[in-house]
Every structure is written in C-alpha cells, then in structure tokens.
Amino acid sequence: MTTRRSFLIASATAAGACAAGALSGCGAGLTAPRLKNDVVLTLTEFPALATEGRTVTVSPSRSGYAVAIYVRNEGGGLYSALGGYCDHEGCEVGPSATGFQCPCHGARFAIDGALLSGPATDDMPAFQTTFDGETVTVLANG
Ligand code: FES
Numbered sequence: 001m002t003t004r005r006s007f008l009i010a011s012a013t014a015a016g017a018c019a020a021g022a023l024s025g026c027g028a029g030l031t032a033p034r035l036k037n038d039v040v041l042t043l044t045e046f047p048a049l050a051t052e053g054r055t056v057t058v059s060p061s062r063s064g065y066a067v068a069i070y071v072r073n074e075g076g077g078l079y080s081a082l083g084g085y086c087d088h089e090g091c092e093v094g095p096s097a098t099g100f101q102c103p104c105h106g107a108r109f110a111i112d113g114a115l116l117s118g119p120a121t122d123d124m125p126a127f128q129t130t131f132d133g134e135t136v137t138v139l140a141n142g
Contacts, residue, residue: 043136044134066083093124099113
C-alpha cells in the first residue's frame with residue numbers, strides 16, 4: 001500500500017537520481033554525435049557565406065556528420081556552425097522562421113542553437129570555426 005510518506009520518499013529519491021543523471025527516462029537527452037573531420041567551405045563554392053546573416057546547410061554526405069550542419073555568417077569575419085541534432089530522440093532539426101525546430105516532436109531552438117522548448121533537453125551541438133578570408137573551416141570535435 002502506498003502511503004503519503006512512502007510516495008514522498010519514492011518521489012524524492014527519483015528526483016535526486018534524475019538530477020544526478022543516473023537514470024535514463026528522466027529527461028536526460030542523447031549524446032550528440034561527434035564531427036570526425038574538419039569541413040572546409042570556400043566562399044567560391046558557397047557564395048552565400050560571404051553575406052552577414054546568411055546560413056548555408058552542409059549535407060551529411062558533404063560533412064560526414066550524422067545530420068545537416070548549419071554554418072552562418074555572424075559578421076565581422078566570424079562564423080557559427082551548429083549540428084542539426086535533437087538530443088530528444090536524435091531527429092534532424094531544420095530551420096524555422098525564428099531559428100530551428102525539430103520535426104519529430106516539436107522542440108524549438110533559437111538561431112544560436114539555444115534550446116527554447118522541449119522535449120529536447122540541450123542546445124544544438126556547436127562547432128568551432130576558423131575563417132581565413134576565403135575559406136570557412138568547421139573544426140572536428142571527435
Ligand atoms: S526528436 Fe526532437 S523533439 Fe523529439
């Protein structure tokens with residue numbers, strides 16, 4: 001028989017375990033895949049990258065990554081690169097009117113990849129980039 005006291009103890013124990021990340025099914029997300037090799041994008045091949053605010057989608061066949069990578073000109077010679085990966089169940093996140101959205105269960109992300117609403121539990125994976133004036137390189141992370 002479940003009493004109020006045993007229910008409260010069980011709930012507190014489960015909450016503590018979830019906070020420590022010890023259980024699956026507590027809202028903990030999947031681990032994002034790693035980018036194995038640098039991805040080199042020239043402005044000649046991807047002219048949209050020369051314009052501040054524009055984003056180029058790099059396909060998995062081009063990058064070797066599990067899902068699309070979104071590379072955006074942030075201005076001032078800086079570029080961001082986000083993996084279109086949703087840590088809820090691993091679906092590929094796509095662009096939306098205000099940022100990104102997962103087509104599977106509706107998780108939403110800001111243009112910088114920050115999680116806005118679940119069921120995903122983490123931001124989109126971000127990669128470091130370099131730019132030498134002609135070439136954007138998305139750096140491997142694993
Ligand atoms: S897999 Fe993205 S919200 Fe479920």
